[in-house]
Amino acid sequence: MSIEVNGKVFETDEEGYLADLNQWEPDVATAMAKEEGNELTDAHWEVINFLREYYEEYQIAPAVRVLTKAIGKKLGKDKGNSKYLYELFPYGPAKQACKYAGLPKPTGCV
């Protein structure tokens, strides 16, 4: 499978996760969201950028519980809860946001 963005083809796995996270660019996230009928707001980008930083540091995509806690620490209590994150990413914040961020599917994702 693949996704085409700005004339460039990006390879993905069967669930739509980017094959090579180093290829990621912001327009990939925008295109993936659009395919699923979503438009990315600043609030979405905050989470996507957070995930990319998390991966850079730890080399994994965080489980949803870990993501929620870490977002709360970094961006404030009002954002560090499941309700806020599920409203932004209804298919599951870890799964959907990780996909947009070009990360692999989180290990043990719930």
Next chain:
Amino acid sequence: MSEPWEDDELDGPVRKFMYVNRRAPYGTIYALESLEVVLIAAAFEQDVTLVFMDDGVYQIKKDQNTDAIGVKNFSPTYRALEGYDVEKLYVEKESLESRGLTTDDLVVPVQVVNNDQLAELMEEQEVILSF
């Protein structure tokens, strides 16, 4: 029907799991497999204890750089364990010393225990998985 964000608290039983890591990081797949299983157990909020003994102490050696051998360096992931509330990390003293290593050489804070203390810790567990 409950909303997805209401499923946050996992209600299943919490058990005491110990993962015993005895292999060096890149020569076999054991170290990486163990780490993945640990992350899954932690995501399900189990009571997780990690032990590094024998060549397993090499898994958490600082300064790993795998660029030239073309495999992923997964040592930074051990530092993510704290965020998963996995904070019981033990290293066997004899294993560390026989390899000329000290806790300063390790990527994460650990408790150093001797053979006997480790044996007691093992007796306290409900499930022990050895890699």
Next chain:
Amino acid sequence: MPMLHTVNKSPFERRTLDTALRHAVKGAGVLLIEDGVYAAFDGTVVAEKVKAALADHKIYVLGPDIAARGMSEHHVIDGLEVVDYGGFVDLVTEYDKVQSWL
């Protein structure tokens, strides 16, 4: 030149290095690769054995495998030679044949 023996197992877990040394004639070379590189450092319980082997053998150790494991070339036992992949290839051509102990 006699044979080059390569050893890829940790000396703390397997006896491969002992076996290789026992079957290496005087003048044979030993190249430590993959987990075999853990034998190359000072301050370990196997260091004396490796130092003793230097009397009869040239011992080499693969640099990229040292770096991958977070070990330091500064702690490599005196008398061992660190080689890169190019050096590995040179050794294979220098010695008459290669015995890869697994």
